[in-house]
Amino acid sequence: MLNRTAENVARATPEPLARKVRGISDKGLAWLFISPTILLLLAINIFPLFWAIYLSFTNFRANRPNEVVKNLGFANYQRILADKDIWIAMQTTAHFVFWTILLQTLIGFTLAWLIDRKFRGHAFWTTLILVPMMLSPAVVGNFWRFLYEPQIGLFAYAISFVTGIPPTNIQMLSNVSLAPWSIIIVDTWMWTPYVMLICLAGLRSIPEYIYEAAEVDRASNWRQFWSITLPMALPFIMLAVLFRGIENFKMFDMVNLLTGGGPGSTTEVASITLKRQAFESWRTGYSSAFAIILFVAVFGLANIYVKALNKVKQR
Amino acid sequence: MSLTTAHSVVAPSANSKRIAGAIIIAYALISIVPLLWIFATSFKTPPDSIAYPPKLLFQPSLEGYCNLFTTRTRQTPEYINSLGPATDFCDETTRKRNMVIAGPSNFLPRFVNSLIIAFGSTFCAVFLGTLSAYGFSRFKVPLADDLLFFILSTRMMPPIAVAIPIYLMYRELGLSDTALGMILLYTAVNVSLAVWLLKGFIDEIPREYEEAAMIDGYTRLQAFWRTVLPQATTGIAATAIFCLIFAWNEYAFAALLTSGTAQTAPPFIPTIIGEGGQDWPAVAAGTTIFLVPILVFTILLRKQLLRGITFGAVRK
Numbered sequence: 324m325l326n327r328t329a330e331n332v333a334r335a336t337p338e339p340l341a342r343k344v345r346g347i348s349d350k351g352l353a354w355l356f357i358s359p360t361i362l363l364l365l366a367i368n369i370f371p372l373f374w375a376i377y378l379s380f381t382n383f384r385a386n387r388p389n390e391v392v393k394n395l396g397f398a399n400y401q402r403i404l405a406d407k408d409i410w411i412a413m414q415t416t417a418h419f420v421f422w423t424i425l426l427q428t429l430i431g432f433t434l435a436w437l438i439d440r441k442f443r444g445h446a447f448w449t450t451l452i453l454v455p456m457m458l459s460p461a462v463v464g465n466f467w468r469f470l471y472e473p474q475i476g477l478f479a480y481a482i483s484f485v486t487g488i489p490p491t492n493i494q495m496l497s498n499v500s501l502a503p504w505s506i507i508i509v510d511t512w513m514w515t516p517y518v519m520l521i522c523l524a525g526l527r528s529i530p531e532y533i534y535e536a537a538e539v540d541r542a543s544n545w546r547q548f549w550s551i552t553l554p555m556a557l558p559f560i561m562l563a564v565l566f567r568g569i570e571n572f573k574m575f576d577m578v579n580l581l582t583g584g585g586p587g588s589t590t591e592v593a594s595i596t597l598k599r600q601a602f603e604s605w606r607t608g609y610s611s612a613f614a615i616i617l618f619v620a621v622f623g624l625a626n627i628y629v630k631a632l633n634k635v636k637q638r
Numbered sequence: 639m640s641l642t643t644a645h646s647v648v649a650p651s652a653n654s655k656r657i658a659g660a661i662i663i664a665y666a667l668i669s670i671v672p673l674l675w676i677f678a679t680s681f682k683t684p685p686d687s688i689a690y691p692p693k694l695l696f697q698p699s700l701e702g703y704c705n706l707f708t709t710r711t712r713q714t715p716e717y718i719n720s721l722g723p724a725t726d727f728c729d730e731t732t733r734k735r736n737m738v739i740a741g742p743s744n745f746l747p748r749f750v751n752s753l754i755i756a757f758g759s760t761f762c763a764v765f766l767g768t769l770s771a772y773g774f775s776r777f778k779v780p781l782a783d784d785l786l787f788f789i790l791s792t793r794m795m796p797p798i799a800v801a802i803p804i805y806l807m808y809r810e811l812g813l814s815d816t817a818l819g820m821i822l823l824y825t826a827v828n829v830s831l832a833v834w835l836l837k838g839f840i841d842e843i844p845r846e847y848e849e850a851a852m853i854d855g856y857t858r859l860q861a862f863w864r865t866v867l868p869q870a871t872t873g874i875a876a877t878a879i880f881c882l883i884f885a886w887n888e889y890a891f892a893a894l895l896t897s898g899t900a901q902t903a904p905p906f907i908p909t910i911i912g913e914g915g916q917d918w919p920a921v922a923a924g925t926t927i928f929l930v931p932i933l934v935f936t937i938l939l940r941k942q943l944l945r946g947i948t949f950g951a952v953r954k
Contacts, residue, residue: 349777352858356773360766360789360829367826368792371803378803385806434665440650442659450940451666454673456947457936461889462925465908466676469918475688477675490690512669520944524952562951573796576889580908594890597798602894607802614799621794 372618379612386605399612409613411588412596418503419578419592420571423510424564430511431518432560436552438519439526449523456516464577467509471495471581496582502589506578510571518563525559526552558636565628572621593617676929679922687918702919704728705912706745706927710737712913745924748906752928754817755902756885759824763881764874766825767832772862774833775840776848786833790949793830797890805895815900823891828881831949835880838950839873840866876942879935886932903928 379400382393403409434452438445455463470478473494483490495505529551537547575594578584584591584599591599597617601610650658679687681698684705710732718738724730732739770789774782804823805814813819843866851861867874893905907924910917936943944952 349858353773353777353779356769357779357785360770360833361785363766363822363826363829364789364792367804367822368795368800371800371807372795374803374807375799385802434662437658437662440655440658442655442662445659445662448659448662448666450937451670452662453940453943454933454936455669457883457932458673458929459887459889459904459932461887461893461904462907462928463672463676466921466925467672469679469916469921470672470675474690475692477671477692480690480692512672516669517947521948521952524944559952562948566948569794575796575798576893576904579893580889594796594798597796598894601798601802602805607806611802614796614802618795618799621796622791625794 375611385607416592435522461576465580521563525556702923705920706923752902758821760881762825763828771836824885834949880946
């Protein structure tokens with residue numbers, strides 16, 4: 324009834340007025356809907372980014388805002404690329420990213436492959452496995468300090484129970500060679516479910532008829548795995564690696580609470596260096612330059628990777 | 639069982655299913671141990687929590703929760719005896735340790751901050767995200783792909799890198815250590831996720847519904863309001879929960895940009911200390927209270943998880 328009236332009114336209204344009555348044009352509406360988001364991102368993300376780019380060419384220090392700001396040109400960038408500590412931090416980051424991704428991909432894919440067998444109750448156990456990745460890395464990472472305590476901690480106790488090494492010798496957080504592994508273990512514990520979930524989607528996307536055809540051709544299970552399962556799940560595995568790679572390259576919260584970069588600087592990943600330079604030494608200009616380098620590195624690597632991913636997808 | 643569901647040639651054998659099940663169950667149980675340990679520790683007394691070997695069986699106590707919500711000072715036994723009878727359980731437990739309750743701790747205000755900032759930013763991000771997603775989904779926006787990529791790319795920056803200029807900007811604008819500043823920041827971070835996820839959800843709603851509504855005389859805006867939104871509720875709810883979880887869990891910005899009045903729970907919980915170091919039962923109690931909402935949400939979300947964690951790239 325109401326609709327009919329509206330329709331009649333609309334039909335009887337002359338064109339220019341009709342546009343007014345029917346509201347703004349689609350194009351206007353599109354911009355009205357999209358612009359608030361773009362404006363917010365410009366204000367909170369892009370403007371600060373440009374500010375950081377500007378600061379990266381200066382000797383500005385946030386704790387001395389009244390000092391005269393000098394333009395240094397590319398001096399900050401040159402100093403960073405020549406700074407041995409920065410390169411050590413980059414190596415620490417690379418070590419962390421490499422091992423977490425390798426372990427998470429191997430374990431995650433294996434778990435997904437097993438869950439894909441659809442045993443009884445698999446849905447319940449899958450949900451249980453997913454829980455760690457939803458939790459706050461900071462709050463949970465903080466609690467791992469307790470689990471890692473050499474005597475009273477559950478982790479050290481369990482390891483000594485299994486291996487027979489006295490628990491006082493398992494200094495996960497203060498031993499120089501164990502500390503990098505302490506953060507890799509927590510990250511792997513938290514994020515393996517993430518890789519697993521994406522791999523599972525990949526395995527479920529493989530149509531059954533391909534396996535049936537392989538079965539008809541008497542392809543062995545081994546052969547089926549290498550010629551069907553793995554190649555067809557590969558784009559998904561690569562996607563998981565991309566997301567984890569970006570996240571772990573930026574890793575801050577868990578490491579900051581677990582080791583704070585220590586002992587010494589053995590677990591000082593790039594974000595921790597950045598925090599120390601920016602908020603402890605207050606070298607704002609210098610740390611801005613480092614931040615820009617990091618951002619360009621993530622962005623560049625991610626772009627190259629996405630190109631490779633698209634190639635694999637097209638195959 | 640099945641004459642009707644004839645076995646497919648490729649179905650895994652009963653044996654391989656059993657082995658797979660056993661491995662998965664073992665993994666799930668081991669991976670859940672740290673969480674069970676947090677839960678158990680929150681009900682231990684401080685001496686029990688640092689016992690060697692770690693205690694599996696213990697007399698449960700609420701002391702950790704008492705310590706989480708209060709601050710305490712040490713007093714002489716004479717002074718404590720001169721006080722009247724203990725008023726409640728926490729008072730009694732505290733006195734047994736030769737201490738008296740000095741006042742409430744900062745945990746509750748920090749927890750409330752977390753609630754305000756998480757819900758506030760989620761509302762804003764989902765509101766803006768829904769509008770943008772509809773815009774990108776239904777209209778020909780010039781450079782749409784570039785804009786969408788721009789929206790996503792803001793998420794690639796390391797939080798610390800963004801934090802430096804944001805810190806300076808907020809100091810100028812008087813937004814440092816304010817809930818409003820944190821809501822704005824988390825909205826900006828979450829809106830990229832919201833746009834990408836919601837665009838996927840709205841893309842799945844057939845255009846015909848709106849077109850039919852518009853032929854019936856609705857304006858585009860009314861059609862959006864009356865046909866698209868009701869159909870997108872599941873997607874909007876899932877997106878909201880993802881944004882909520884992010885804002886709830888976020889630590890880096892919170893630790894660097896808030897220190898007092900607007901501090902959220904994640905940077906606060908690690909600072910809970912007792913006498914002679916970290917008060918682990920209290921930390922565990924705070925952690926438990928902090929994690930429970932997320933557990934509930936994870937169970938609610940399990941069907942949409944995949945989509946959420948991949949920015950809508952994998953939809954199943």
